[in-house]
Amino acid sequence: MIGEAEWQVHAELVGQVMLAWSRNTHQLLRVFTHITGLGSPMAETLFFSYASDSGQRKVLLGLAEAMKLAPGPTDELKKIFKRLEKVAGARNVAAHTPFGLTLFDLETGAWAPKVVPALGRHVDKRREADVVRQLRKADAELSSIYDALEHWLMHTQYPERLWGRGKTFVGGVSALGVPQPVEQTSKTDVTELDD
Numbered sequence: 001m002i003g004e005a006e007w008q009v010h011a012e013l014v015g016q017v018m019l020a021w022s023r024n025t026h027q028l029l030r031v032f033t034h035i036t037g038l039g040s041p042m043a044e045t046l047f048f049s050y051a052s053d054s055g056q057r058k059v060l061l062g063l064a065e066a067m068k069l070a071p072g073p074t075d076e077l078k079k080i081f082k083r084l085e086k087v088a089g090a091r092n093v094a095a096h097t098p099f100g101l102t103l104f105d106l107e108t109g110a111w112a113p114k115v116v117p118a119l120g121r122h123v124d125k126r127r128e129a130d131v132v133r134q135l136r137k138a139d140a141e142l143s144s145i146y147d148a149l150e151h152w153l154m155h156t157q158y159p160e161r162l163w164g165r166g167k168t169f170v171g172g173v174s175a176l177g178v179p180q181p182v183e184q185t186s187k188t189d190v191t192e193l194d195d
Contacts, residue, residue, distance in 0.1 A: 035069065094135055
């Protein structure tokens with residue numbers, strides 16, 4: 001079929017961008033777990049209850065402040081989130097732009113199959129003139145953001161849990177995956193939880 005190879009290359013590029021975005025969404029879930037201390041399935045239930053990616057990021061920043069995360073890690077998260085916001089437009093181009101196949105390349109004047117956006121840039125201001133370059137750049141940036149979030153997770157101290165003040169966690173979790181606190185009056189007075 002005419003243009004099949006071009007469609008395949010285009011689909012791979014779109015897929016790379018979408019998978020890179022999804023990997024970062026998972027990293028944000030890990031940040032949520034890091035800040036809150038919540039595990040599965042409660043963390044996923046709460047984190048993914050926000051309908052938009054930007055809503056999830058706003059909640060994470062709010063939690064970082066509520067949990068009194070140190071200013072350095074909070075500022076680093078803000079920088080990473082600004083980078084995600086900048087690349088979100090290219091991700092949306094990959095996810096939502098209808099593409100078609102042309103047999104004549106207006107840019108080069110050559111007769112050859114080429115995948116092109118079906119709508120002009122006047123309809124979608126997020127799309128750059130060279131959409132292939134835009135998506136490749138987005139894929140590279142999303143990979144870099146993933147690494148930045150991994151670095152943040154590895155180097156950011158867990159905040160003091162609001163429910164942990166004056167209590168210690170001695171093994172065990174509730175049915176919802178939340179650590180079970182046990183009152184502690186001295187370092188030697190710790191009651192063990194049954195499994």
